[in-house]
Amino acid sequence: AMAAVEREIVDSVPNASYVDLTDRFCNTTTCHVxxxxxxxxxxxxxxxxxFAESLEPEVEKRVISKVGR
Structure with missing residues (x-):
């Protein structure tokens, strides 16, 4: 639900991209502790x-894939 709201807000901003990392800590039924x-x-x-710091390489990869290098 929150991700949908976040995406909607980002979609309203020119030249902005939404990067969702939920799949790194949640599956379809559970967010792991x-x-x-x-x-x-x-x-x-x-x-x-x-844990957030450990996501840095994935954040970088996904941001680059959205905006290019």
Whole structure:
């Protein structure tokens, strides 16, 4: 639900792209608490810093695929 709202907002901004990383911590039914031995969430709405930092290569890859290099 929230992702749909976020996408809608981004779609309204010229030259903006939405990068969704949900698949890195959730499957179709569950958002995992621990991923690769790291705590994924610090609370209900925020990723834990060490896990978020581990996503950097994937963020870079997906952003580059959206905007080109």
């Amino acid at each position: 621990f991923i690769d031995g790291k705590l994924a969430f610090r609370d209900q709405h925020h990723l834990a810093t060490p």
